[in-house]
Amino acid sequence: MKNWKRILLVVVIIGLITGGFIVYRIFTKPHRDVSQEVAVTLTAQKLYDAFKTNEANANQLYLDKAIELSGEVLEFSTNQDGQTVVNFKTADPLVVINCTFKTNPGTLTAGSTITFKGICTGYIPDANVVINEGVLIK
Amino acid sequence: MMKYLLSLALVIVVFTHTATAQKVYGTRNGKISFIAPNDEDVKAINNEVTSRLSDNGTLSFSLLIKGFKFGYAEMQDHFNNEYLMSNQFPRADFKGTVTNMKEVVLSKNGSYKAVVKGDLTLHGVTKNITVNGTITVKDGKLSAIAKFPIVMKDFKIDASSVTEKVMAEINCIYQ
Structure with a gap:
């Protein structure tokens, strides 16, 4: 039971980091110079x-x-x-x-x-x- | 006698030529923009629209997909590479007519309602559309504005994760 919770927590955190990174990229990637x-x-x-x-x-x-x-x-x-x-x-x-x-x-x-x-x-x-x-x- | 006939023929040729000659108004740097109605960050402007409007009502617009400038570079990349596939389909064209050209008096200052009908080719798909716009005449200078929706699936553009449609806005000042 404890393991199951831990795995879920890790998955959620990874998801949040990935999602955050995608949003961050959309709003910060510089235009071509x-x-x-x-x-x-x-x-x-x-x-x-x-x-x-x-x-x-x-x-x-x-x-x-x-x-x-x-x-x-x-x-x-x-x-x-x-x-x-x-x-x-x-x-x-x-x-x-x-x-x-x-x-x-x-x-x-x-x-x-x-x-x-x-x-x-x-x-x-x-x-x-x-x-x-x-x-x-x- | 021969000389007389020749000059008469010449006069007729010149005359009919002038009578049928159309006046064409054009621009290479008209403006077309669009915005997604449900996400105001999704918007772009193209300032390199070639458009020609003839006094007989023929109207055309051509623009290059890669000429759309977004506020966000990443969105511009997605728009070009994933949704519009601008390497494969670099250009969008509209060819049509102002169906009520009789009501648009190019020699007189004023704002005239224009009903424009024609074929829009976008993303390799051609669709017949009708758009209501306004043609403004001011001291011999013409401008055209219009606002209309473009539904993504009509042109086989799969951008469903972003928007189902965009509102396009035309604003062209002719020379």
Whole structure:
């Protein structure tokens, strides 16, 4: 009888610790910090070409990956929540690489070439390749 | 005479082209968010929604699942890997029409009720939906808002341990 109680107590305690740990993880796990990650380096045009040619293949290579991208700034603006968004030029006038910055990249000029790091979230055909969580490199 | 006919033909071509040309309003950075009605911690925002609204009533939205940002990183991981399977289904698309476009006067300032009907593809499943929203015109600038429920099992999403449905909210300002 005593043994039975002891086992039950141990099981309950283990359960509470595991449960507590899961809840703790949900509320404390840090978000990705792309500035600390090793990135795939490429140009805006190359990234677009990869998605245009074979979206499934490009998803394999770039989806959810840290990307260090260089390209010519076509235009910049702020999104509906006040973050800076830079569209990079590609050879297709209708398609851009759309990049949302996590940290303010400072003063930008259209036509200049910049390099930044971000996370690729995928491709919307006939519109853009999307990168978010951007931080300026140079 | 030949020259005259040619220029007449040219005028007709140019004219019909202009007459049928549609004006399309678009954005690459519209906003769609969702929240689980029974757990307010389960919420996320996507600020990279591509949307196009044509003056003939055609309306489309496309977004990338991995673009949804949660307050909690662990929830974002579960959402992507276990529930939405965003590696396999990276994108969600809606293609439809504003069925009462005649009542939406894009040339006149105002807020117009819009009844939108079309196909929503999410998690690899396509379903025809009807959503009531509002299109606002202000000095030639358009915005669209709507709020509607998405039932998980309609799209074969097994998130029953978290929620049966979410409330989605669209808020897109067009260029």
